[in-house]
Structure formats: C-alpha cells, structure tokens
Amino acid sequence: MEPSHIGLGPGREFDLVRAMLARWHELARAIGDDAAVLDIPSGERLVVSTDASVEGVHFRREWLTLREFGYRATAAALSDLAAMAAAPRGMLIALTIPEASLAEVEELADGIGDAARITGTPIVGGDVTRGRQLAVTVTVLGSTASPTRRDAVAPGDIIYVTGVLGGPSAALRALEQGETLEPLVRERFARPRPRLQEAQWLAQHGVRALIDISDGLASELQHLAVASSVELRIDADRIPVMRGCSWSDAAHGGEEYELVVASAQSLDVDAFARAFALPLSEIGRARRTEIPAVIAHRAGSAERVDLGVGHDHFSS
Amino acid sequence: MEPSHIGLGPGREFDLVRAMLARWHELARAIGDDAAVLDIPSGERLVVSTDASVEGVHFRREWLTLREFGYRATAAALSDLAAMAAAPRGMLIALTIPEASLAEVEELADGIGDAARITGTPIVGGDVTRGRQLAVTVTVLGSTASPTRRDAVAPGDIIYVTGVLGGPSAALRALEQGETLEPLVRERFARPRPRLQEAQWLAQHGVRALIDISDGLASELQHLAVASSVELRIDADRIPVMRGCSWSDAAHGGEEYELVVASAQSLDVDAFARAFALPLSEIGRARRTEIPAVIAHRAGSAERVDLGVGHDHFSS
Numbered sequence: 001m002e003p004s005h006i007g008l009g010p011g012r013e014f015d016l017v018r019a020m021l022a023r024w025h026e027l028a029r030a031i032g033d034d035a036a037v038l039d040i041p042s043g044e045r046l047v048v049s050t051d052a053s054v055e056g057v058h059f060r061r062e063w064l065t066l067r068e069f070g071y072r073a074t075a076a077a078l079s080d081l082a083a084m085a086a087a088p089r090g091m092l093i094a095l096t097i098p099e100a101s102l103a104e105v106e107e108l109a110d111g112i113g114d115a116a117r118i119t120g121t122p123i124v125g126g127d128v129t130r131g132r133q134l135a136v137t138v139t140v141l142g143s144t145a146s147p148t149r150r151d152a153v154a155p156g157d158i159i160y161v162t163g164v165l166g167g168p169s170a171a172l173r174a175l176e177q178g179e180t181l182e183p184l185v186r187e188r189f190a191r192p193r194p195r196l197q198e199a200q201w202l203a204q205h206g207v208r209a210l211i212d213i214s215d216g217l218a219s220e221l222q223h224l225a226v227a228s229s230v231e232l233r234i235d236a237d238r239i240p241v242m243r244g245c246s247w248s249d250a251a252h253g254g255e256e257y258e259l260v261v262a263s264a265q266s267l268d269v270d271a272f273a274r275a276f277a278l279p280l281s282e283i284g285r286a287r288r289t290e291i292p293a294v295i296a297h298r299a300g301s302a303e304r305v306d307l308g309v310g311h312d313h314f315s316s
Numbered sequence: 317m318e319p320s321h322i323g324l325g326p327g328r329e330f331d332l333v334r335a336m337l338a339r340w341h342e343l344a345r346a347i348g349d350d351a352a353v354l355d356i357p358s359g360e361r362l363v364v365s366t367d368a369s370v371e372g373v374h375f376r377r378e379w380l381t382l383r384e385f386g387y388r389a390t391a392a393a394l395s396d397l398a399a400m401a402a403a404p405r406g407m408l409i410a411l412t413i414p415e416a417s418l419a420e421v422e423e424l425a426d427g428i429g430d431a432a433r434i435t436g437t438p439i440v441g442g443d444v445t446r447g448r449q450l451a452v453t454v455t456v457l458g459s460t461a462s463p464t465r466r467d468a469v470a471p472g473d474i475i476y477v478t479g480v481l482g483g484p485s486a487a488l489r490a491l492e493q494g495e496t497l498e499p500l501v502r503e504r505f506a507r508p509r510p511r512l513q514e515a516q517w518l519a520q521h522g523v524r525a526l527i528d529i530s531d532g533l534a535s536e537l538q539h540l541a542v543a544s545s546v547e548l549r550i551d552a553d554r555i556p557v558m559r560g561c562s563w564s565d566a567a568h569g570g571e572e573y574e575l576v577v578a579s580a581q582s583l584d585v586d587a588f589a590r591a592f593a594l595p596l597s598e599i600g601r602a603r604r605t606e607i608p609a610v611i612a613h614r615a616g617s618a619e620r621v622d623l624g625v626g627h628d629h630f631s632s
Contacts, residue, residue, distance in 0.1 A: 034399035035365035049351035050408040083350035
C-alpha cells in the first residue's frame with residue numbers, strides 16, 4: 001500500500017503515519033478507513049488481547065534501541081495469542097510519542113515491522129498521538145477453533161516448558177550493573193520470539209492448557225494452579241536454565257515469552273525440538289487438590305524448594 | 317463476574333484491575349485468560365479500530381471530570397464502529413496511569429462503563445500500566461455483513477449529516493475563555509453519543525458510504541471526496557447549527573461524532589428523526605469530477621464559501 005493512496009488528510013500526525021506505512025510496505029493492510037475489516041475463518045473463534053509498553057517502565061533507551069523496543073512491545077502482545085494457540089490475523093498499533101524526529105519514528109516502526117514479518121501478522125490499523133512519554137499499545141487479533149486456556153489443567157497432566165529460561169532476567173541484572181551482555185543473552189532479551197507456531201503444534205497434539213511466561217515461570221505456574229484448581233508438583237532440577245544464568249533467573253525472570261504447557265498425554269519432545277529447534281522440557285505434574293498450590297522439590301528429595309512467590313498456598 | 321474469580325495474581329496493578337472489574341460488573345466478560353475469546357456471527361466481517369486519549373492532549377482536568385474523560389475516550393473509539401455501520405461486539409481498555417488514588421481509577425472506570433452500558437458493548441480485556449500521563453487506549457471490535465466505507469460515495473449521491481453541529485467546538489472555546497457552559501452545549505461536549513444504531517439504520521436503508529465527524533465536518537467531507545474521487549457540492553446554509561453556536565463551529569468543530577452520509581436514494585428523514593429523536597439533514601450532492609474537491613455555496617448564490625480547509629482542491 002502506498003501512503004498516498006490511503007486518503008489521510010494533511011498534518012504532522014498523518015505525516016508520521018505515512019512514514020510508518022512506507023516502512024511497513026505490504027505488512028500494512030486495510031488501513032485508510034475509520035476501522036479495519038478482517039475476516040475470521042468460518043468455524044474459528046476470535047482471540048484478542050491488548051498490551052501497552054511505556055518508556056521508563058518497560059524500556060530504557062540506554063538498554064534497547066528504538067527498533068528493539070518496537071519489536072519487543074509487539075512480540076510481547078503477540079505472545080498472548082500464542083498462549084491461546086491462536087493464529088495471528090492482524091494487529092493495531094497505538095503510538096504515543098513525544099516530540100520525536102522522523103528517523104526515530106521510522107526506527108520504532110522498523111522494529112514493529114520486524115515482529116509483524118517474523119510472525120506473518122498484518123498491521124491493520126492504529127493511532128498516533130502526542131504525549132510526554134513514548135508508549136506503544138499493541139492490540140493483537142487471532143483465531144482458532146479451540147483456544148487453549150489457563151483453567152484447563154487436569155489432575156495427572158504433565159507440565160512442560162519450552163526453551164531455556166533465565167536470559168532476560170540475567171540480561172536485566174547485567175544492564176542494571178552497567179555490564180556488557182553475552183550475545184546470546186542479549187538476543188534473548190532484545191528479540192524474544194513469540195511461540196505462535198509452537199503453540200499451534202502443541203494444540204494440534206492435544207494440549208488444552210497453555211500460558212506464556214510474561215511474569216516469570218513461578219508466577220505463571222501459580223496462575224495455572226489457581227485458574228485450574230490443581231496442585232502443581234515441579235521438579236526444580238528439571239527447569240531448563242540458560243548457560244550463564246542462575247536457577248533463580250530461570251524460575252522468576254519475566255518477559256521470557258516461552259510457554260508453560262499442561263498435557264494429558266506424554267508429548268514427543270524430540271519431534272518438537274526437531275520442528276522448532278527448541279527444547280520442550282518436562283518439569284512436573286498436576287495433582288488433585290483442595291487448595292491450589294505450586295510445590296517444587298529437588299529430584300529424589302522430600303525437601304521443598306521455595307519458588308519465591310511468598311507462599312506455596314494461596315487463595316483467590 | 318466477581319474479581320475474585322478471575323485468577324489474577326497479587327500486586328498493585330491487579331488491585332486496580334479488580335477495582336475496575338468491580339465497577340463494571342456484568343459489563344466485563346471473558347476476562348482472566350491471556351486473551352479474550354469472542355464469536356463473530358457467521359457471515360459477518362470483523363471491524364476493528366483503536367483510539368488513544370491522552371491527558372493534556374485530548375483532555376484537561378479543569379474541563380472534564382475523570383468519569384467524563386473515561387466516557388469520551390470510549391465513545392470516541394466506538395464512533396469508528398458507527399462509521400462502518402458495525403454492531404459493537406467488545407472492547408479492550410489499555411490504561412496508563414500516574415500514581416492515582418483508587419477513587420480516581422474508579423471514577424475513570426465508571427465513565428468507561430457508562431459508554432459500554434449505553435452502547436451495549438462488553439469489555440473483554442485490557443491492560444493497566446504505570447506512566448507519567450493518564451492515557452486511555454480503547455480498541456473496539458464490531459461486526460457487520462457489509463461495512464460502510466469512505467470510498468463508496470458515487471456521483472449523484474445525496475449528502476446528509478446527523479444531529480446539529482457546533483456544540484463541542486463552542487464548548488471548547490468557552491472553556492478556554494473560562495466561561496461556564498450552557499447545559500446543552502456541555503452535554504454535547506462531555507457526553508457525545510456514538511451513532512451506532514443510527515449507522516445500522518442507515519446501512520439497512522441502502523447507505524454504503526459513511527464517515528464520523530472526529531476532525532470537523534469540512535475535514536470529513538474532504539476525506540470522503542478524496543477517498544471516493546468525487547466533488548462534493550455543499551449548501552452551506554443547510555448545515556445544521558446548534559443554537560448558540562456559530563456556523564464556523566458547525567463546519568469545523570471536531571469531536572462531534574455525528575455521521576456524514578452519502579446515499580444514492582433519498583432517505584426518509586422523518587422516519588430517522590422519529591426513530592432516534594435526531595435530525596438527519598440533506599446538505600449537498602456528490603458529482604463526477606477529475607479532481608476530488610469540496611465546494612460550498614450559499615443557497616441560490618454562485619459565490620463560493622470557503623470551508624476553511626486551506627484549499628478547495630487538493631491532491632492525495
């Protein structure tokens with residue numbers, strides 16, 4: 001789509017929109033009317049989520065380029081579609097920008113475009129407004145016949161996690177101490193991959209319960225346990241830890257965007273690893289319970305490992 | 317939905333979400349998983365739009381209560397569904413809030429709830445984040461079998477506008493001068509009604525081209541003319557002006573959220589007025605042209621009226 005064809009009027013805001021559309025080329029579709037029109041495949045349900053990333057809260061310019069910020073804000077939102085095993089159908093980008101150069105807006109747009117391209121998600125609409133703080137609010141639209149849910153873990157389910165954890169947390173700690181990042185750790189921090197295709201594979205292999213790791217593994221396990229009213233018994237030693245990261249980084253670090261999976265059947269972890277060049281690790285089991293809980297043990301030991309969420313048992 | 321049932325974890329952000337859900341009661345649905353799941357009626361297309369409202373840019377606390385701000389931000393977004401003649405199916409609310417009291421957040425939530433209730437739109441998801449400036453980004457989801465478009469005006473079409481114009485612009489001018497508003501003018505400014513049902517009525521009566529007035533009538537006419545490659549001949553004296561407002565308020569004032577309509581057939585304006593207690597006024601005609609344009613005349617005069625958009629003719 002050429003920016004000159006979309007019928008926008010004059011003015012600074014529209015100039016910025018035009019500049020972004022020029023960067024996005026064919027990634028931007030259906031833009032130019034009051035709203036975008038999309039078709040959801042017959043028999044599928046619409047899955048939607050919105051996610052705001054704000055400078056100074058989710059992002060510091062000393063740590064990430066604008067392109068990386070744009071990418072991460074978009075990838076974080078798309079990860080919520082992965083948690084529902086939905087195929088991405090489109091996204092809307094609402095930008096709040098302080099007085100910024102055109103080059104800065106283009107850099108941000110390039111990062112958003114990177115995430116759109118990698119995941120095959122068209123950009124179908126948006127809004128640009130002035131503000132004192134840079135913020136990107138991404139609304140993602142996906143579809144699937146059977147969304148996976150966080151309240152669908154059943155007693156007996158095997159718990160898995162994708163990838164290796166700890167990178168983003170270790171990166172954040174190093175950045176706060178002014179250290180330079182290992183390339184692999186930096187990549188995990190700056191360019192997390194929403195696990196969209198992985199989630200669809202898992203759903204096709206019978207998985208009904210999924211959650212993505214935005215707040216940390218321990219916290220997401222809590223969400224699953226509470227939503228599904230089960231106890232999750234985790235083998236602390238089987239949590240996959242990235243080289244150079246601590247166990248605590250892996251158990252508590254947020255913004256991983258890996259998936260926590262509950263499956264009634266044993267999954268073919270080798271087939272998964274071959275398909276996505278990504279490990280799928282069994283880390284525990286769900287059990288029937290009166291009180292939802294997450295309990296971690298060291299292998300072969302009765303000793304509990306504090307997952308550091310303040311308490312093992314909680315009510316909600 | 318009870319906030320205690322939604323499986324959110326602890327923390328200040330979740331406390332605010334819980335407080336808002338408590339204010340919204342049954343208006344909030346499908347909240348609690350990573351994303352919301354919605355069903356679009358079979359045979360209908362999904363219509364989506366996102367709209368950000370920022371304190372200090374779209375809103376000043378001296379002028380509007382937080383409840384009015386919440387209402388207006390939501391109504392403005394819903395108006396984009398009206399422009400497509402779509403029925404609202406759901407919305408997502410992304411809030412950026414500075415350190416705010418719970419009472420302030422509740423007031424804002426009540427305004428968002430007012431707009432949801434009046435229009436019958438469920439709140440299906442959202443995000444709350446800290447920020448230096450209060451901002452509400454509303455993403456609206458609607459559906460319709462045949463979306464109306466801004467590029468569907470045909471030569472010969474009759475141009476109509478809903479409502480009476482000028483109120484929001486007159487209100488803004490009075491507020492800037494520290495004056496007290498007439499009750500009716502204040503109501504138009506603080507509580508604009510998205511014309512959702514009106515738009516659906518118009519679409520059912522054969523209208524294929526619609527736009528909502530967010531940037532001012534003159535500007536929206538431009539958008540229609542450019543998108544549809546037509547000349548719009550407007551009878552300046554037939555633009556409906558609210559009592560106490562100037563013609564210029566009506567022609568240029570933004571945030572009206574009334575509709576500009578192009579119809580191949582003459583519409584039954586009396587039936588429309590009876591159905592919605594709202595005037596529908598014929599204001600001009602579309603003509604074939606080489607160069608898209610908006611040209612306004614006084615009735616019976618060949619003299620052009622400058623619509624104040626800088627130029628009559630423009631390319632895009």
